[in-house]
Amino acid sequence: MLNLKFIQENPELVIEKLKKKHFDASVIVQQITALSAKKNETQACADQCKAEMNKISKEIGLLMRDGKTTEADVAKNRTAELKENIKQLDDSFARIDQEIFNIQVLLPNLPADIVPEGRTPEDNLVVKRLGEIPVLSENSVPHWELAKKYDIIDFELGVKITGAGFPVYKGKGARIQRALISFFLDEAREAGFLEIQPPLMVNEDSGFGTGQLPDKEGQMYHATEDNLYLIPTAEVPVTNLYRDMILEAKDLPIKNTAYSACFRREAGSYGKDVRGLNRLHQFDKVEIVQIAHPDHSYELLDEMVAHVESLVQKLELPYRILRLCGGDMSFTSALTYDFEVFSAAQEKWLEVSSVSNFESFQANRLKLRYRDEVTKKPVVAHTLNGSALALPRILAALLENNQTPEGIRIPKVLIPYCGFDVID
């Protein structure tokens, strides 16, 4: 959510910057400006009435104490009209406030200046591409066939016990999952992130704080009986740890990492893009989250990108880093880098990580602030997060790219975690 004062003071800037996201903000900004003026006016009137009311009430108290009941009664009569005014002003204030909020949350975050122009994924800027794309033998196959061949992932069994998109990992398949999680967490810890093990379900307030609610309600599984939501990413519980907080400037940046299962309803997707591990309702991910001082958030974003890059490098996967264009960015992000690894058997790039700076967009909702060391005033912090990494597509690429007639080779860095060096 953009800051209201900022919109009021910089209406043209907001409209101009959102053009890059192909969002026409002119009407909303105009409405907000008009409503805000009305809101301030209403508040000024209401406050004045209330001040008068408070004054009279105090006088009545004094009169009553002195036993001057008749004078007190006279004073009481004066309050009736005031009371009615206050009620009306408060009502219209609340109504305007709600109206502003309702349209304020429709505005996406402003893209950073270096965000490329563009509409579609094709317009994303490839900022780096590294690693050899392996040349596979004639009879190489996509990962869902490998999964079956070596009996390490059973999609049908998942369908039986739960439904499509809930795979069952077996034997070395289960062990490599566990290995990847441990590897990612260890790497994050060594990079300075504090490991968190968060709840997998969150309440409504948390869903609101990170922006899943109220709009994207359909993307989360909802346990209606208890009104709890299954988390779509560890970002939700971890970022919400700091909701409604005023942190000390010296405690920034806060760096957290968490492994969690992630649950996504992702209704309406179909086709070969969702085959196998490409898109799931439940998957595993290690997330990294930072709460940052605004002056440093972009340096920290670069650090996070470097961290994710080191992971894909250690896994020996060919990868590329994209700076997302305005049209392909998420609603909440100011700058996003996507990581894609090349899946040799499917012959396409698979997104495995998305690293973003949200600036103060999330923190505004979360009421997440820090105390400025000079002014001693609370200032909204910046939040960042990234996948480091999401497992399924990494696993898909590992299986496909490392397949040989003798079996699937495990990257060196994972062998100590797996306890085996080949899947055969």
Place this chain on the structure above:
RNA sequence: GGAGAGAUGGGUGAGUGGCUGAAACCACCGGUUUGCUAAACCGACGUACGGGUCAUUCUGUACCGGGGGUUCGAAUCCCCCUCUCUCCGCCA
């Protein structure tokens, strides 16, 4: 699932209708003292929104879990909701 208790500022915790935005203590911050640390003493110490000087300041309003009500006036009384804790039951 059953029964009871509770929700106050960063923390502990007082406060049953008016001088309480809130005692006291602790923590944090500034200062004095001190060879340093500690101790002691003094002071400051919530957030949000609005108004004026728009730089330091000044000022109004709201907020004691959330919502509604009673009253001239509510942290305090009434109603509803949410959450937490304790005991019992069940259970990894």
